[in-house]
Amino acid sequence: xxxxxxxxxxxxxxxxxxxxxxxxxxxxxxxxxxxxxxxxxxxxxxxxxxxxxxxxxxxxxxxxxxxxxxxxxxxxxxxxxxxxxxxxxxxxxxxxxxxxxxxxxxxxxxxxxxxxxxxxxxxxxxxxxxxxxxxxxxxxxxxxxxxxxxxxxxxxxxxxxxxxxxxxxxxxxxxxxxxxxxxxxxxxxxxxxxxxxxxxxxxxxxxxxxxxxxxxxxxxxxxxxxxxxxxxxxxxxxxxxxxxxxxxxxxxxxxxxxxxxxxxxxxxxxxxxxxxxxxxxxxxxxxxxxxxxxxxxxxxxxxxxxxxxxxxxxxxxxxxxxxxxxxxxxxxxxxxxxxxxxxxxxxxxxxxxxxxxxxxxxxxxxxxxxxxxxxxxxxxx
Amino acid sequence: xxxxxxxxxxxxxxxxxxxxxxxxxxxxxxxxxxxxxxxxxxxxxxxxxxxxxxxxxxxxxxxxxxxxxxxxxxxxxxxxxxxxxxxxxxxxxxxxxxxxxxxxxxxxxxxxxxxxxxxxxxxxxxxxxxxxxxxxxxxxxxxxxxxxxxxxxxxxxxxxxxxxxxxxxxxxxxxxxxxxxxxxxxxxxxxxxxxxxxxxxxxxxxxxxxxxxxxxxxxxxxxxxxxxxxxxxxxxxxxxxxxxxxxxxxxxxxxxxxxxxxxxxxxxxxxxxxxxxxxxxxxxxxxxxxxxxxxxxxxxxxxxxxxxxxxxxxxxxxxxxxxxxxxxxxxxxxxxxxxxxxxxxxxxxxxxxxxxxxxxxxxxxxxxxxxxxxxxxxxxx
Numbered sequence: 001x002x003x004x005x006x007x008x009x010x011x012x013x014x015x016x017x018x019x020x021x022x023x024x025x026x027x028x029x030x031x032x033x034x035x036x037x038x039x040x041x042x043x044x045x046x047x048x049x050x051x052x053x054x055x056x057x058x059x060x061x062x063x064x065x066x067x068x069x070x071x072x073x074x075x076x077x078x079x080x081x082x083x084x085x086x087x088x089x090x091x092x093x094x095x096x097x098x099x100x101x102x103x104x105x106x107x108x109x110x111x112x113x114x115x116x117x118x119x120x121x122x123x124x125x126x127x128x129x130x131x132x133x134x135x136x137x138x139x140x141x142x143x144x145x146x147x148x149x150x151x152x153x154x155x156x157x158x159x160x161x162x163x164x165x166x167x168x169x170x171x172x173x174x175x176x177x178x179x180x181x182x183x184x185x186x187x188x189x190x191x192x193x194x195x196x197x198x199x200x201x202x203x204x205x206x207x208x209x210x211x212x213x214x215x216x217x218x219x220x221x222x223x224x225x226x227x228x229x230x231x232x233x234x235x236x237x238x239x240x241x242x243x244x245x246x247x248x249x250x251x252x253x254x255x256x257x258x259x260x261x262x263x264x265x266x267x268x269x270x271x272x273x274x275x276x277x278x279x280x281x282x283x284x285x286x287x288x289x290x291x292x293x294x295x296x297x298x299x300x301x302x303x304x305x306x307x308x309x310x311x312x313x314x315x316x317x318x319x320x321x322x323x324x325x326x327x328x329x330x331x332x333x334x335x336x337x338x339x340x341x342x343x344x345x346x347x348x349x350x351x352x353x354x355x356x357x358x359x360x361x362x363x364x365x366x367x368x369x370x371x372x373x374x375x376x377x378x379x380x381x
Numbered sequence: 382x383x384x385x386x387x388x389x390x391x392x393x394x395x396x397x398x399x400x401x402x403x404x405x406x407x408x409x410x411x412x413x414x415x416x417x418x419x420x421x422x423x424x425x426x427x428x429x430x431x432x433x434x435x436x437x438x439x440x441x442x443x444x445x446x447x448x449x450x451x452x453x454x455x456x457x458x459x460x461x462x463x464x465x466x467x468x469x470x471x472x473x474x475x476x477x478x479x480x481x482x483x484x485x486x487x488x489x490x491x492x493x494x495x496x497x498x499x500x501x502x503x504x505x506x507x508x509x510x511x512x513x514x515x516x517x518x519x520x521x522x523x524x525x526x527x528x529x530x531x532x533x534x535x536x537x538x539x540x541x542x543x544x545x546x547x548x549x550x551x552x553x554x555x556x557x558x559x560x561x562x563x564x565x566x567x568x569x570x571x572x573x574x575x576x577x578x579x580x581x582x583x584x585x586x587x588x589x590x591x592x593x594x595x596x597x598x599x600x601x602x603x604x605x606x607x608x609x610x611x612x613x614x615x616x617x618x619x620x621x622x623x624x625x626x627x628x629x630x631x632x633x634x635x636x637x638x639x640x641x642x643x644x645x646x647x648x649x650x651x652x653x654x655x656x657x658x659x660x661x662x663x664x665x666x667x668x669x670x671x672x673x674x675x676x677x678x679x680x681x682x683x684x685x686x687x688x689x690x691x692x693x694x695x696x697x698x699x700x701x702x703x704x705x706x707x708x709x710x711x712x713x714x715x716x717x718x719x720x721x722x723x724x725x726x727x728x729x730x731x732x733x734x735x736x737x738x739x740x741x742x743x744x745x746x747x748x749x750x751x752x753x754x755x756x757x758x759x760x761x762x
Contacts, residue, residue, distance in 0.1 A: 018727070272661070276660065286653050301681055
């Protein structure tokens with residue numbers, strides 16, 4: 001099968017290299033911007049690909065919602081398979097594009113959009129056919145995991161850790177979607193769409209790591225624990241879905257063993273029990289390897305990851321968690337406090353009783369809107 | 382598709398339950414022994430299944446090489462798909478049965494034979510089509526992991542831990558293949574067969590946990606480390622394969638976070654990097670869930686895990702490792718010693734310089750043959 005690639009950046013070049021090394025695949029024209037055109041196989045007009053009847057599949061590795069979304073639509077309408085690593089675009093238009101793909105009989109696959117090189121979405125889409133996926137959670141952003149690991153194992157401040165991550169190529173030039181938790185959230189809602197045919201909508205209850213300080217790291221380290229940024233998604237008892245992102249405190253467990261820029265993501269199947277996948281969540285060849293698995297899967301008839309019927313529904317995050325909270329001491333009474341870890345210099349660190357996830361996130365937003373600092377992390381059992 | 386099941390024990394009953402709950406699958410006759418026949422869907426003559434043209438696939442959950450192997454052959458010759466969880470039988474006859482299956486156009490799948498509920502073999506068989514699998518290693522036996530965890534986290538002796546494992550249903554009535562490392566070895570050679578089309582033969586360099594004592598656990602714990610039983614397999618530079626099983630010392634890392642009867646297994650792909658899978662390596666529904674993933678895969682055209690060309694070759698385990706060794710002090714000079722941890726009461730605990738894996742295993746066998754005790758564990762980097 002001849003495969004064209006849109007974009008020749010980090011992921012695009014990795015995909016091109018791998019296609020050239022994979023038996024049964026052949027590299028077609030590669031779309032780049034005028035300013036990037038340096039090789040004869042590069043073109044600057046997508047129509048050359050869409051009109052080329054020898055091209056069977058197109059890989060999109062441009063990133064961003066636009067023009068990637070319209071390129072996807074035009075590719076499918078031109079009767080070619082479409083594979084992408086673009087989580088923002090799939091979160092935005094994946095349901096419609098998958099339906100379009102099914103109507104044309106062509107593939108719409110996006111393994112690399114959640115977990116990078118980890119084959120999480122593929123395995124979810126296989127498992128859901130014979131098992132009930134009860135819940136999912138994981139570390140889905142390598143940049144924030146690297147920053148948290150450096151802050152907690154080396155004692156460096158967030159900004160320094162982030163600069164290191166950028167120097168090592170782990171962080172984007174603009175890492176705001178990583179730090180805010182938005183990138184992790186996009187990945188977990190894609191996992192919900194694959195597992196349940198329901199994509200949570202609303203983009204709420206997303207807490208990243210911007211509020212995490214060296215002092216917070218020290219307080220938690222003194223108790224023998226560490227923080228990781230966890231995206232959670234799953235099915236509520238009433239058939240609605242939940243999805244949220246927040247820091248979580250780990251006293252032990254697999255997540256705590258996830259270091260540097262690694263990702264780790266689990267699902268619990270009613271029959272399979274807990275299954276955890278860990279690996280490189282980003283990077284040229286890990287991400288390209290996920291794209292290539294999609295491409296070789298097409299040749300064996302695996303064309304879709306989303307179920308045939310897929311809808312958007314508001315996330316209902318009404319389960320209760322106990323939280324570790326650090327805020328101004330004067331605000332402590334707004335919480336039901338189970339245990340006070342420390343209270344000095346006008347700052348309190350304490351453990352709350354069980355409270356709704358959504359309530360915790362909205363209280364934190366309230367405090368921030370009134371100019372106060374807060375850090376919170378769920379505590380688990 | 383109508384599916385018959387051979388055996389109605391732990392795994393067989395789980396598979397029957399799941400088939401009945403899975404859309405698109407229907408339970409056919411179930412083969413049991415005369416003494417076990419208690420339901421109308423149970424039969425005692427396999428010919429009733431083989432001659433039933435409405436049965437499309439057969440799941441074997443009897444265990445052991447015989448008669449499972451001949452049941453597999455007869456099923457495939459009768460033109461039906463064959464799925465098994467039986468690692469001993471697949472290690473023994475898998476290559477020939479997979480070739481037979483390809484000649485009949487029917488499936489031969491055995492996901493549940495390595496890692497129980499963990500979809501390791503399936504993902505290996507997908508990944509090898511576009512990536513080079515450089516190496517594999519993991520905790521592939523839940524019984525020994527449970528025993529090691531209890532010995533090291535609770536300080537109980539091996540026998541007590543093994544009795545607990547049996548009470549909890551983690552250990553077989555006869556756990557000798559678990560404790561000796563043979564069960565883990567069978568699983569890693571199946572993984573080699575899937576990844577490389579080369580199944581290591583010779584059943585050598587298999588060290589289990591029988592030699593591990595509470596004193597060993599204490600010495601290692603004092604250094605801040607823990608032991609896990611690791612099966613390793615991979616490709617040597619000259620195209621030969623290696624495969625061996627031995628205890629390994631972990632100062633940190635994912636393996637150390639694997640507790641109780643959980644399994645964890647990794648591969649390193651040239652492009653994907655290290656990917657780790659962890660979950661329940663045994664148990665009724667976890668194992669059944671792997672069988673069901675194979676069955677639903679058949680309907681989508683996934684019929685084989687072994688490559689079309691698959692051969693047996695001797696394992697070449699000539700890479701070097703540093704080892705922690707505990708043996709009689711008088712035998713210490715037989716090793717190149719890098720660091721002595723302790724030497725008292727006639728017993729020495731020390732770290733060796735790099736030595737060939739095969740050399741370490743044969744030295745240990747020599748000492749045991751002369752009636753002496755020894756424990757060894759590789760140290761990693």
